[in-house]
Amino acid sequence: MNSPVYRFAPSPNGHLHLGHAYSAILNDEAAKQNGGRFLLRIEDIDTIRCTPQLQEDMLEDLKWLGLHWETPVRKQSVHFDEYAKALEKLQSMDLVYKAYLTRAQIKRFVAEKDASDTPWPRDPDGAPLYPGDNSVLSEQEQEAQQNSGAPYALRLNMAKAIELAGASLTWNEAHHGTIRAEPAAWGDVVLARKDTPTSYHLSVVVDDALQGITHVLRGKDLYHATSVHRLLQTLLDLPEPHYEHHDLILDETGRKLAKSAKDTSLRELRASGTTPAQVREKLGL
Structure with missing residues (x-):
């Protein structure tokens, strides 16, 4: 062993x-x-x-x-090249798209929704879920963004990713047993940006696999993020570590x-x- x-x-x-x-x-x-x-x-x-x-x-x-x-x-x-390979694999599965909305555009859209009878959903960290370019920009505006070389984020198509990975994702949490993963709560998470070839979610699962990490012992503030990590590990065919989330100071x-x-x-x-x-x-x- x-x-x-x-x-x-x-x-x-x-x-x-x-x-x-x-x-x-x-x-x-x-x-x-x-x-x-x-x-x-x-x-x-x-x-x-x-x-x-x-x-x-x-x-x-x-x-x-x-x-x-x-x-x-x-x-x-x-090690950006290693994260790029993982991203390319997800792109080859048609799970990644370019998202052009700026923070200001997202903030304005969410404020309008929050003022209505149905507040816009948030992720476990409290940030609003990405609304999708189609919700804010016209087809002409989207085309203009793409042609102008505007900044963008590469986001995971969460619904499609869950459909491909299967809905019964879990992880093993020390002292608590099997936990059901709920990656949908995070919406279309960022995997990389035009000027940054990776994100925390993508790099951490690649690193843990390449380093042979068997036990991830980290703070409870990252407990819910484990759902995203289990989804990416499944899609990328990476090993699943044991998890334990300790109390915060x-x-x-x-x-x-x-x-x-x-x-x-x-x-x-x-x-x-x-x-x-x-x-x-x-x-x-």
Whole structure:
């Protein structure tokens, strides 16, 4: 029987906080307890916000916590060709289309629907489902967009994808057994953009397969995204890992910690004299 393989996969688009430390330590400890391997992956498909300096800071913080991982570390930004191959496979199955609506157009359309008796549906993260170009643009406007080389997103035709994959998608969730996947709740998710050859959903399933990840241990904020990942794994004929979604580290108001909210970073804790042992104590580890 092969050893289990765990991974911690942060994005260097800001400094790590206690929530990241919690997830990283849980994966490291699970690998040790189960005689497995612990891998680190750099999820830097956003080549603008993810900088070399932030990556260096991130590695330094993780080493300060006492974590050790196998090398070389996989960096998504140097594997765009592998995501392109997966995208091409989905395109060959006629499951991908170009979507031209801008954020402003979507926002205006959704606002009009929300003002009616039937609010526009949202995905599990609260974002409005993509309405489809036909709902907003005339045929002439769509043709003009295509001919002008306007920016676009490559989206998954969710209804067609579910029909092809089958409606009985599930995943195995630690301590909870078989969970029914509901990818339709996400609508036509983005797989890539004109200027970005992949998305989180596409790259994460490709990476997990190529790295031989057997156990995905991550925060509950990604629980519902597993439905999309199981759909893509099925369509791309990729292996299914075991999943476990751990509790999130919250602030005193009950909000989950976030880089965008400038929550206290590990670097700030280090500078204040906090020790790795005290970090673990704060996390209840």
